[in-house]
Amino acid sequence: MTEVSHGELVRVVRDHAGRLAASLVQLIGDFTAAEDLVQDAVEAALRHWPVDGIPDRPDAWLYTVARRRGLDLLRRDAVRRGKLALMVWPTQPDPGDQLRLIFTCCHPALPRTAQVALTLRVVCGLTTGQIAKAFLVPESTVGQRITRAKRKIAEAGIPYRVPGDDELGDRLAEVLSVVYLLFNEAYLPSTADLTQGRDLADDAEFLAATLHNLMPTEPEVTGLLALIRLHRARASARFDENGGIVQLPDQDRTLWNQQAITDATALIANAAARRRPGPYQLQAAIVACHADAPRWEDTDWTQILVLYDMLLHLAPSPVTRLHRAVANRYVAGPAAALVEVDALTDALDGYHLFHATRAELLRDLDRPHDARAADERALALTANPAERSLLRQRLNWT
Amino acid sequence: MKYVLMFVETEQFAADLRAMDEPERERAYARVRQWFADHSDKITHHTHLLPADTATTVRLEGGEPLISDGPFVEGKEVVSGYVEVEVADLDEALAMARVWPACPVVEIRPVAG
Numbered sequence: 001m002t003e004v005s006h007g008e009l010v011r012v013v014r015d016h017a018g019r020l021a022a023s024l025v026q027l028i029g030d031f032t033a034a035e036d037l038v039q040d041a042v043e044a045a046l047r048h049w050p051v052d053g054i055p056d057r058p059d060a061w062l063y064t065v066a067r068r069r070g071l072d073l074l075r076r077d078a079v080r081r082g083k084l085a086l087m088v089w090p091t092q093p094d095p096g097d098q099l100r101l102i103f104t105c106c107h108p109a110l111p112r113t114a115q116v117a118l119t120l121r122v123v124c125g126l127t128t129g130q131i132a133k134a135f136l137v138p139e140s141t142v143g144q145r146i147t148r149a150k151r152k153i154a155e156a157g158i159p160y161r162v163p164g165d166d167e168l169g170d171r172l173a174e175v176l177s178v179v180y181l182l183f184n185e186a187y188l189p190s191t192a193d194l195t196q197g198r199d200l201a202d203d204a205e206f207l208a209a210t211l212h213n214l215m216p217t218e219p220e221v222t223g224l225l226a227l228i229r230l231h232r233a234r235a236s237a238r239f240d241e242n243g244g245i246v247q248l249p250d251q252d253r254t255l256w257n258q259q260a261i262t263d264a265t266a267l268i269a270n271a272a273a274r275r276r277p278g279p280y281q282l283q284a285a286i287v288a289c290h291a292d293a294p295r296w297e298d299t300d301w302t303q304i305l306v307l308y309d310m311l312l313h314l315a316p317s318p319v320t321r322l323h324r325a326v327a328n329r330y331v332a333g334p335a336a337a338l339v340e341v342d343a344l345t346d347a348l349d350g351y352h353l354f355h356a357t358r359a360e361l362l363r364d365l366d367r368p369h370d371a372r373a374a375d376e377r378a379l380a381l382t383a384n385p386a387e388r389s390l391l392r393q394r395l396n397w398t
Numbered sequence: 399m400k401y402v403l404m405f406v407e408t409e410q411f412a413a414d415l416r417a418m419d420e421p422e423r424e425r426a427y428a429r430v431r432q433w434f435a436d437h438s439d440k441i442t443h444h445t446h447l448l449p450a451d452t453a454t455t456v457r458l459e460g461g462e463p464l465i466s467d468g469p470f471v472e473g474k475e476v477v478s479g480y481v482e483v484e485v486a487d488l489d490e491a492l493a494m495a496r497v498w499p500a501c502p503v504v505e506i507r508p509v510a511g
Contacts (some may be wrong), residue, residue, distance in 0.1 A: 107488075109488055109492070155508055156489045156506075157399040157401075157486075157487040157491075157508055158487070158488050158489075159486070159488065159489050161489075163489070167489075167493070175412050185404035350414050
């Protein structure tokens with residue numbers, strides 16, 4: 001028994017909860033029942049461990065609590081009760097079990113909010129309360145989402161399996177977009193302050209790393225893991241001591257974790273060698289271009305532009321076009337970039353970064369009046385406190 | 399598990415079908431027959447409905463039954479038929495719906511009981 005830090009508690013619970021869930025579903029053949037047992041065990045751990053310390057064998061501890069609770073709950077179900085009674089711990093973990101768990105949580109027949117909540121609860125061992133805090137929604141809302149999702153899994157016959165080769169591509173894309181959403185939400189929460197609640201970026205990285213271990217030959221999984229790690233390697237330079245955003249050109253690059261950047265870049269090379277490019281690999285490669293540059297002036301914009309064109313070819317979107325235009329400002333100049341940006345007005349008029357980008361280009365082109373108007377539009381469109389303060393500063397200074 | 403796949407037509411789909419010439423329409427019907435043949439071991443029952451302009455709706459919620467002309471929802475999407483299938487799980491039902499060659503929307507509902 002040792003002194004427990006919050007981070008350690010989160011890590012240990014997460015390392016074991018998903019595996020226990022996977023074993024229990026396999027054993028009793030009922031996703032929703034198994035999920036309840038694990039959640040009970042996690043709640044118990046969060047009550048006891050901060051006081052008693054983390055046990056030497058946390059997995060066995062969680063298992064014992066879940067099993068005891070299960071034997072109690074399943075009194076009237078002789079078959080499942082018998083299976084649970086015979087369960088020996090540790091079971092030989094089947095990597096396939098954890099994959100089945102993830103694919104079930106992210107089944108396309110579930111709404112995205114439920115996919116996210118289920119994945120966090122079942123695979124990462126978060127409690128309903130922790131999820132509610134992370135997304136700034138009432139706990140009852142998350143509880144209802146989970147209950148409804150579990151009922152749908154049971155009643156609509158959502159299977160517990162890894163999809164076959166014919167549908168794996170689409171289903172994996174669904175899983176990756178859940179992880180990516182989690183990461184984005186964590187990377188810059190759209191509301192309230194940045195320090196509150198759990199670090200979802202850590203959970204997103206955990207999920208991506210788990211998937212990468214289980215599916216090492218899927219290059220998009222590797223690409224997403226690299227993308228997340230490249231962003232996190234530079235996270236400490238993104239905010240100043242007051243929580244204000246520091247933009248890329250102004251970041252202190254000595255704060256970047258060079259080892260993590262080197263490792264993530266190696267992951268990208270490893271994925272690229274499979275010659276199945278995809279949006280996550282390309283986004284990671286773009287971020288790697290930034291991360292590789294010792295100074296802002298050293299950024300290889302021509303390479304970035306090539307990567308954006310490949311990304312637009314595979315996954316066309318107005319937001320990606322906007323990013324490409326930003327890169328093109330450093331290749332073809334601000335006037336050409338502004339033409340590209342203005343062509344996106346219909347699609348992105350409600351997006352604050354569209355207007356913020358226009359403002360920067362207009363300032364470059366010596367049109368301060370138009371720039372201010374664009375910054376004001378941007379300010380009206382975002383609720384994020386860090387982004388608002390950046391825009392306000394710009395309006396004050398110029 | 400038993401599911402019902404409800405086939406939903408849109409105005410656009412109906413218009414496209416009307417605009418087809420005879421050989422084209424025959425090919426479209428042939429694709430539907432082929433789909434039924436491919437999944438005949440899973441289909442336990444099926445029905446194709448006449449167009450929505452033949453529908454009559456009875457509303458019983460206000461005490462006196464209210465009879466009106468037309469389908470129960472006023473909209474661009476109407477149910478045009480259904481099949482009942484017996485398959486292992488939702489993924490199998492989804493696999494059938496994914497290759498359905500006719501109308502553009504399919505709703506899958508598990509059968510109660």
